[in-house]
Amino acid sequence: MDKTEQFQITDEKGRLDKYLSSALNEHSRSQVQSWIKEGLVTVNNEVAKANYKIQPGDTIHATIKEAEEIDAQPEDIAITIVYEDSDVVVIDKPSGMVVHPSLGHPSGTLVNALLYHVKDLSGINGKIRPGIVHRIDKDTSGLLMVAKNDLAHEKLAEQLQNKTAGREYIALVHGVIENDKGTIDAPIGRDPKNRKKFTVIEEGKPSVTHFEVIERFSEYTLLRLNLETGRTHQIRVHLEYIGYRMAGDPLYGPRKTLKGNGQFLHAASLSFDHPRTGEHLTFQADLPEEFQETLDWVRRR
Structure with missing residues (x-):
C-alpha cells in the first residue's frame, strides 16, 4: 500500500x-x-x-509507491554447481551475474537459474531470494552457499553470524602494499553523498577485513582477504579506505585501467559445517579465465 x-x-x-x-x-x-x-x-x-x-x-x-512484487521464474541459465546434497548447494557464480531479482534486474539472475536446476530451495528469504543465505556483488565471481530447506538456511546463517563460516577472496588492487598482512577494522554505512556507494563512516556497522599479500607487482598487489563481517561492498570499501583501490572497480576504483567487465575480486574459498551432519566442508574455485589472463599480463609487465 x-x-x-x-x-x-x-x-x-x-x-x-x-x-x-x-x-x-x-x-x-x-x-x-x-x-x-x-x-x-x-x-x-x-x-x-x-x-x-x-x-x-x-x-x-x-x-x-509500494514496490512491485517480482515473481521470479525458472530460467534455463547455465550455472556451475560445485557441490549438492539434500540440504546444501555450493555455486561458483560467474562475474556479471546478479544474485537475485530486483526492479532493475527482473530476470537472468542466479535465483532464476537455481529455480530451474535445483528442485528445492529454502523459503526463509521469500519468493525473490529463495535459498540465498549470503550474496556476492554482480561483478564479483566465485563461491556462495545456497540452502535447500529452512533448517539448512537457519544453520548456515547462524554460522555466518557467529563468524564460524570461512570466506576467502582474491583481489587485485592498485598500488604496492608494503605490509605482508594486516586487518582493516572500520565501520561501514551508506555514503551520504552517493546513495549507490558505501563508505567508512562513524555511525556505520562494525566491519572487519583481514588481508595478506600473495604477490607484488610494479603497480599492483595481489591479495588474499578474509571477512569477519559481511557488509555490502565491504572489501571494496575497506580497500579504498586504506588507499589501495580495487582494479577494474567501476564504482570505487580508478576507471579504465585494466580490460574487464568489473572489479577483479573472486570468492576463492568457502568453508562451513554441514547443517545436518556437522561435517566441516571446504570448497575452492579457480580464478576465472579473464582474471587469470589479466594477472598473467600484469606479471609479464
Whole structure:
C-alpha cells in the first residue's frame, strides 16, 4: 500500500530530489526523481520539479509507491554447481551475474537459474531470494552457499553470524602494499553523498577485513582477504579506505585501467559445517579465465 510522508522545512535544504533521497534513506535519488516526474511529490500543495530549491516554511508531501512484487521464474541459465546434497548447494557464480531479482534486474539472475536446476530451495528469504543465505556483488565471481530447506538456511546463517563460516577472496588492487598482512577494522554505512556507494563512516556497522599479500607487482598487489563481517561492498570499501583501490572497480576504483567487465575480486574459498551432519566442508574455485589472463599480463609487465 502506498504511503505519504510529510516534511516541514525550517531552513534552506537545496534541491528537492537531493533532500528527499537523503530524508527517505531507503530509496535512491533516481527513484525519488521518478516519483517527482509522476507528480507524487508536492511542495505547498503544488506539484514541484526535481530541481526546486527548498525554502524555509515549505511543506513537502511525498507519496511513496509500494514496490512491485517480482515473481521470479525458472530460467534455463547455465550455472556451475560445485557441490549438492539434500540440504546444501555450493555455486561458483560467474562475474556479471546478479544474485537475485530486483526492479532493475527482473530476470537472468542466479535465483532464476537455481529455480530451474535445483528442485528445492529454502523459503526463509521469500519468493525473490529463495535459498540465498549470503550474496556476492554482480561483478564479483566465485563461491556462495545456497540452502535447500529452512533448517539448512537457519544453520548456515547462524554460522555466518557467529563468524564460524570461512570466506576467502582474491583481489587485485592498485598500488604496492608494503605490509605482508594486516586487518582493516572500520565501520561501514551508506555514503551520504552517493546513495549507490558505501563508505567508512562513524555511525556505520562494525566491519572487519583481514588481508595478506600473495604477490607484488610494479603497480599492483595481489591479495588474499578474509571477512569477519559481511557488509555490502565491504572489501571494496575497506580497500579504498586504506588507499589501495580495487582494479577494474567501476564504482570505487580508478576507471579504465585494466580490460574487464568489473572489479577483479573472486570468492576463492568457502568453508562451513554441514547443517545436518556437522561435517566441516571446504570448497575452492579457480580464478576465472579473464582474471587469470589479466594477472598473467600484469606479471609479464
